[in-house]
Structures are given as structure tokens and as C-alpha cells.
Amino acid sequence: MTAHIFVSPEARVLASWRSAFPGLSSVPSLAALPPRPGEAVLWLDAERDTWVNDARVLAARGDRVVVLSSAPSSDQAQTALEAGARAYCHAYATPELLREVAVVVRHGGLWVGPELLARMIRAVVPVVPPAPVAAPLAAELDGLSARERAVAAAVAEGLTNKEVALRLDITERTVKAHLAAVFEKVGVRDRLQLALLVSRLPA
Numbered sequence: 261m262t263a264h265i266f267v268s269p270e271a272r273v274l275a276s277w278r279s280a281f282p283g284l285s286s287v288p289s290l291a292a293l294p295p296r297p298g299e300a301v302l303w304l305d306a307e308r309d310t311w312v313n314d315a316r317v318l319a320a321r322g323d324r325v326v327v328l329s330s331a332p333s334s335d336q337a338q339t340a341l342e343a344g345a346r347a348y349c350h351a352y353a354t355p356e357l358l359r360e361v362a363v364v365v366r367h368g369g370l371w372v373g374p375e376l377l378a379r380m381i382r383a384v385v386p387v388v389p390p391a392p393v394a395a396p397l398a399a400e401l402d403g404l405s406a407r408e409r410a411v412a413a414a415v416a417e418g419l420t421n422k423e424v425a426l427r428l429d430i431t432e433r434t435v436k437a438h439l440a441a442v443f444e445k446v447g448v449r450d451r452l453q454l455a456l457l458v459s460r461l462p463a
Contacts (some may be wrong), residue, residue, distance in 0.1 A: 262366055265293065266328075267314065268305035277303075280355035281362075290314055301362050303328055305351065306336065312343050319344020324365050328353075337376045347371035360436075369450030377451055378418025401458070403445050411438040415451050416458035 264281040266273060271286040278284065287293055289310075293302075302318055304311045306329040318325045327340040328351040337348040346365045349357065350373070364371040372380070401409060407428070414424040421435045428435070439451075448454045 261299070262362070263300040264303065264362065265300050266303045266305065267293070267308065267311075268303075269307050272305075274351065276352060276355050276358065280358035290317065300324070301326060301365055304345070306330070306340075307351075312339060315340060315343035315345050326361060326365060326371075332373060334376050334379060337372055341370075341372070348376070349373060364450055367449050370452055371450060380452060401446065404442060408438050408442050408445070411435060412442045412446075412454060412458060415439065415442075416455040418455070 264284040266277060266284060266286040267288070267290065268286055269288065271288045271292075273284065273286045289308075301324050303326045304314055304318075306327055308314070311327060315325050315327060325345045326347040326349065327336075327343075327345045328349060329336055330351045332348070332350050340348040347361045347370065349361055349371065353361075361371045401412065404412065407430075410428055411424055414427055419427065421432045421439070424435045425432045442454065443449065446454070446457060448457060
């Protein structure tokens with residue numbers, strides 16, 4: 261079972277964190293962490309002045325790091341990712357969203373908020389060269405249902421689950437179910453990888 265350890269000033273624990281992960285533990289600094297937390301996701305509160313260095317230290321030793329910010333910004337998110345964090349999200353995110361972030365990180369994916377994700381996709385996709393052999397990539401998406409393809413295409417544009425649901429006139433829960441199926445079928449771990457895959461298909 262994956263442990264969730266929060267590194268936060270005075271070991272504070274927000275109600276949403278506790279709701280998302282009832283068995284979590286909280287420590288005020290890296291010095292209070294177990295020598296090797298093992299199968300754990302480490303959540304760094306950006307309220308701590310040392311969070312950037314902490315992220316670098318933990319990422320360098322192979323830990324899965326999520327940075328939580330009470331005032332998220334694209335610049336801070338970029339700093340977090342450059343420091344080795346696997347995810348960056350709002351400290352006051354809903355329990356459901358926190359659990360979603362944890363799933364992505366546990367599976368080796370990258371999770372960022374919709375605004376930053378859209379920015380990354382816009383920056384990266386135009387400069388990604390076409391695949392040398394496009395047919396296998398097309399075949400991967402050919403294995404999707406029509407609705408799964410529609411969800412994949414919308415996500416590749418940088419749309420949030422809510423925006424995808426509105427566009428396709430389905431529920432967010434259904435979007436998540438389709439997205440999980442897409443990830444499994446095409447072998448990607450997160451939305452950015454999916455966007456890059458879709459971008460390499462012929463127009």
C-alpha cells in the first residue's frame with residue numbers, strides 16, 4: 261500500500277488532505293522523514309521556504325514528489341518540475357483531485373494543472389517532428405472507440421476533464437473512465453504523453 265507523507269510547516273494537515281488519504285502522515289521537515297519511505301508519495305507544501313531544494317533532494321534519490329501550492333502559478337509550477345517534482349497542484353484541491361494526482365504519479369506519469377498543461381502542449385507539440393512511421397501510431401488509436409478517440413483528441417488540445425465533458429455532452433466521470441481506457445490501450449502515462457502521441461499522427 262502506498263504511503264502518503266506530507267512535508268508541511270509545523271506538520272499541518274488540511275482537511276482535504278486527510279479526506280483524500282486517511283492514513284497520511286505529516287512531518288515539518290525532511291529531517292523528520294523515515295530513512296527510506298519506500299512505496300510513498302511525498303507531498304511538499306510550498307509554504308516552506310526550502311521546498312525547491314527539498315524537491316531536488318528527494319527527486320535525486322528517486323522519490324515521487326508532488327508540490328502543493330496555496331497560490332499556484334505557471335512560473336512556480338515550472339520551478340517545481342525543473343526541481344524534479346512529478347506533479348504540481350493547488351494545496352486546497354479537492355480530495356478527488358488529490359487522489360487522481362496520486363494515481364498518475366504512482367504510475368510514473370506527470371501531472372500539472374490544466375493551464376500549465378495547455379501551455380506545455382502548445383509549446384511542445386508544434387516542434388515535435390512527425391513519426392518516421394506513422395502507421396503503428398495510427399493503429400494504436402484505431403483500437404479506441406469513437407468516444408475514446410474524441411476524448412483523446414480533446415485532451416490533446418489541453419482541455420480539462422470538465423471542458424471535455426461539456427464539449428462531448430457527457431459527465432466528468434465518464435471522461436475519466438474513457439481517459440483511463442485510452443491510457444491503457446495506447447500505453448501512455450499522462451495527458452502530455454497522449455498529446456505528443458496524437459501530434460505525431462498524420463493530419
